[in-house]
Amino acid sequence: MAEVQLFGVWGSPFSRRAEIALKLKGVEYQYIEEDLSNKSSLLLQYNPVHKKVPVLVHKGKPIAESLVILEYIDEAWKNNPILPEHPYERALARFWAKFIDEKCLPALWTACWNQEKEREEELIREACEHLKSLENELKDKRFFGGEKIGLVDIAANFIGYWLGIIQEASGRLELLTEEKFPKLYKWSEEYINCSVIKENLPPREKLLGFMRSRYAALN
């Protein structure tokens, strides 16, 4: 068994968070693709509470929940820090990563896949309010972490990559656009063009095709 294993799913932004962190640290690992319609017994054994990917296994010990995995990777391998050094900056990074998971992503996901026409405007407004909070937090920094990619950038990978592809697949949604959120839009371009990120994102055409078929199945 490899010393470091990662159980993930190719199209999952949460699995990719863990992979990006391992790549940033230069950690070698074995990647194991899961089939969510037929989860492996190892996945169920390693994450009995949530039964979800990603799961990182280090020296036989499993860790679940992508933000918990990111903090673990940052503590277990000290080079190329993902969190800032100072306690206050660390608290801010944790605050925004949590905000992304608990507020921003659920609202974006709901707005993207909503089928009730009469709720559309309200859901888009709510999702955009959360994007606005991120736009304000970004200020004129290159990344949320400053000059280097950090916890919040990695946590925001859905916004940087997946969201644009879902918008394109929908043929109509406009959530993250250059006009609405110029700073966040610029951030997303910078983010996906960083070499370590670019090399670790799911293939664009494959993801776009997957999202298009999800939209087609709705109609």
Place this chain on the structure above:
Amino acid sequence: MAEVQLFGVWGSPFSRRAEIALKLKGVEYQYIEEDLSNKSSLLLQYNPVHKKVPVLVHKGKPIAESLVILEYIDEAWKNNPILPEHPYERALARFWAKFIDEKCLPALWTACWNQEKEREEELIREACEHLKSLENELKDKRFFGGEKIGLVDIAANFIGYWLGIIQEASGRLELLTEEKFPKLYKWSEEYINCSVIKENLPPREKLLGFMRSRYAALN
């Protein structure tokens, strides 16, 4: 202005998490009681995203979200650690604290205040499944943190104290009982009898009266 300020609400388990951590560390602080029906302009300024308590202000810099505050307190004051030392143990503590906030507490809260008779059984079953996960995790340890109170214990303070009072106020709910969850029940007794915890919980009669009036208002 005091060097450390805490904006909280007397009956909030989330505010009390922050207070317990400050007391464990022996940090002096100024406590500021908020009126949630008329939030202070300082609270809104310090936590513009969520507009919620608790907010910790250290040397003029605000930190929101109780789990983020706990990690901050542990990093800013090194004595009496709240998180374990080893990265893997830290990851487990973060996993369970997150589980409590994202799964356990919402399910318990919904089960406690549900008014639809036909959903009652299902909601209680779901909440008890989460309590069972905690019971299994506790094993034969005195506290989730081992011999000493740590992050998970503090995160679970609602289960240790509030839940029993809500059950009593309801006059019928049975979620955490000695028969159903003997280990968790024993933990709750140990927890609320620790001096630093006992001295920092809201007064029992006041909280019971508050919960009784909430139940009365439902009928």
